[in-house]
Amino acid sequence: MGLVDVQRELVRLCFAAQPPLPAAGEGGLLVYRELVRERMLGQLRVALPRSCALLPEGALERAVALHLAHEPPRTRYFRELVGCFVASALPACQADASLDPACGDLLRYELALWELLDCEEHPADSHGSVREEFSFDKRPVTSAALRLLTVSHSVHLPGELQAGTYFLCLHRPSDAERPVTYTLTKVTHAFLQQLMRGEDTLTHTVKQLATQSGATIDTAYLDALCETLAQFLERGILLGSR
Amino acid sequence: MIEGKRSVHGIGIGLRQAIAEPLFEAEQLPPLAFVEIHPENYVRRGGRFRGMLERAQARWPILTHGLTLGLGAVEPADPSYVAALKRLLTQLNAPWHSEHLCFSGVDGVMTHDLLPLPFRHETVRVVVARVRELQDALERPVAIENISYYAHPGVAEMDEAQFLLEVLEGCDAKLLLDVNNVYVNSRNHGFDPLKFLERMPAERIVQLHVAGHSQRTVRGSAAGARQLLIDTHGAALRDEVYELLGHVLARVGPVPVLLERDQNFPPFQELCAELQRLHQLYSCSIGASWA
Numbered sequence: 188m189g190l191v192d193v194q195r196e197l198v199r200l201c202f203a204a205q206p207p208l209p210a211a212g213e214g215g216l217l218v219y220r221e222l223v224r225e226r227m228l229g230q231l232r233v234a235l236p237r238s239c240a241l242l243p244e245g246a247l248e249r250a251v252a253l254h255l256a257h258e259p260p261r262t263r264y265f266r267e268l269v270g271c272f273v274a275s276a277l278p279a280c281q282a283d284a285s286l287d288p289a290c291g292d293l294l295r296y297e298l299a300l301w302e303l304l305d306c307e308e309h310p311a312d313s314h315g316s317v318r319e320e321f322s323f324d325k326r327p328v329t330s331a332a333l334r335l336l337t338v339s340h341s342v343h344l345p346g347e348l349q350a351g352t353y354f355l356c357l358h359r360p361s362d363a364e365r366p367v368t369y370t371l372t373k374v375t376h377a378f379l380q381q382l383m384r385g386e387d388t389l390t391h392t393v394k395q396l397a398t399q400s401g402a403t404i405d406t407a408y409l410d411a412l413c414e415t416l417a418q419f420l421e422r423g424i425l426l427g428s429r
Numbered sequence: 430m431i432e433g434k435r436s437v438h439g440i441g442i443g444l445r446q447a448i449a450e451p452l453f454e455a456e457q458l459p460p461l462a463f464v465e466i467h468p469e470n471y472v473r474r475g476g477r478f479r480g481m482l483e484r485a486q487a488r489w490p491i492l493t494h495g496l497t498l499g500l501g502a503v504e505p506a507d508p509s510y511v512a513a514l515k516r517l518l519t520q521l522n523a524p525w526h527s528e529h530l531c532f533s534g535v536d537g538v539m540t541h542d543l544l545p546l547p548f549r550h551e552t553v554r555v556v557v558a559r560v561r562e563l564q565d566a567l568e569r570p571v572a573i574e575n576i577s578y579y580a581h582p583g584v585a586e587m588d589e590a591q592f593l594l595e596v597l598e599g600c601d602a603k604l605l606l607d608v609n610n611v612y613v614n615s616r617n618h619g620f621d622p623l624k625f626l627e628r629m630p631a632e633r634i635v636q637l638h639v640a641g642h643s644q645r646t647v648r649g650s651a652a653g654a655r656q657l658l659i660d661t662h663g664a665a666l667r668d669e670v671y672e673l674l675g676h677v678l679a680r681v682g683p684v685p686v687l688l689e690r691d692q693n694f695p696p697f698q699e700l701c702a703e704l705q706r707l708h709q710l711y712s713c714s715i716g717a718s719w720a
Contacts, residue, residue, distance in 0.1 A: 190551050191503045193582050194535040201540050215580030215657055218647045223542050259538045263497040264469055307475035364477050
């Protein structure tokens with residue numbers, strides 16, 4: 188076998204559902220299969236503690252084995268394995284009637300918290316523009332340390348998980364180590380979602396949202412809008428315009 | 430000798446989140462000559478990690494040690510990551526950058542482990558090419574670290590020491606000698622660690638690593654269960670490793686020596702006691718031969 192074949196065999200030994208038994212004298216290679224799994228399980232238990240605790244015994248190990256066999260990691264950043272696992276395990280988790288129905292929401296919520304812990308605060312400059320002072324006539328720029336979730340369980344509240352629809356905004360301020368979770372109204376949630384997309388000017392976004400929700404843009408509406416924007420700016424959720 | 434070998438020397442520790450606060454806040458620390466980071470933990474990252482790096486940089490020299498550019502990879506390294514790595518090394522003024530003599534994946538798949546390379550001439554050629562590419566791209570020396578390996582994949586054409594020597598000579602690279610890995614391999618594969626260490630070229634050694642290891646039973650092989658030492662970085666250093674380290678230091682002279690601790694962290698005072706013991710050993714070994 189050439190070097191590339193040796194490497195493919197060893198990677199298969201680590202990840203395949205049914206790996207070939209190593210030849211006599213190479214039994215020690217099996218330890219790598221154990222090590223990659225232990226490392227990943229350890230990381231998931233740190234990143235997703237409540238979700239892992241909600242799973243029946245052995246379910247996490249089975250889900251990881253399935254994930255590694257079908258979608259082995261392609262990122263070099265170990266921290267991103269959590270997101271890869273959740274993306275791969277979430278559909279099966281949500282479809283599995285034997286699991287707690289809050290499991291899927293909790294996975295998404297804990298993943299968002301995990302990603303926000305260490306993500307960069309400033310948005311990647313994908314639009315080739317520089318951030319400027321906030322203006323209604325320009326497109327909004329929001330913090331990159333921001334996630335929006337709609338969940339069907341009270342994953343963000345202490346105590347027992349209760350069914351209910353919640354519109355959540357998770358944000359890590361630039362001077363804080365941990366993200367904060369805000370509960371928004373459905374309309375504010377939709378508004379912030381539009382701001383995060385940053386595709387249209389703020390004026391256009393406001394008009395569009397009012398049309399979609401059937402609201403009239405009157406003084407009360409504008410007062411509420413200004414108060415919301417002031418809060419977004421004050422908390423570093425909205426950074427400016429471009 | 431490259432610039433930096435003598436400018437950073439003494440005992441250092443891996444900067445890990447679990448020990449960052451006590452490390453920054455402790456009123457009294459054993460003499461700490463440097464800290465070492467894994468660049469993958471800082472590239473494309475903000476928040477706590479960026480803050481941790483800024484605080485460390487203000488206080489200690491920082492050495493960099495990669496986890497994912499396995500030097501035996503059959504595919505060239507991802508240029509966008511190498512560019513990001515280079516920016517970080519420049520920012521940190523890193524005198525060299527170290528990676529492992531292993532592979533971590535193939536065909537785009539990453540195992541996030543240090544997998545063993547076959548000790549063969551074909552592998553030497555591949556590693557030499559990878560190291561040269563990396564040195565050129567980073568515009569600074571690359572130091573190669575010997576790994577712990579738990580079995581050799583396939584038939585070997587040479588022993589581990591010869592493999593390492595051929596690679597080092599082939600690409601004129603520096604050596605990050607992991608003393609614990611030599612000990613672990615000597616126990617798992619039955620060779621004399623002192624003889625191995627004596628074969629290592631002292632003039633290429635820019636840094637040393639030491640760590641704790643653990644024992645584990647590996648089942649499922651055709652030959653049945655067997656006991657292996659595993660390089661876990663999750664236990665205190667064994668006396669045998671201290672002894673080997675003293676031997677290497679007396680031969681190599683002042684270099685940075687890293688205590689690697691990545692998991693199962695003890696109370697911080699225990700870690701400080703370990704650093705202190707290393708510092709004493711360092712002073713004695715260097716003092717005796719290099720005063």
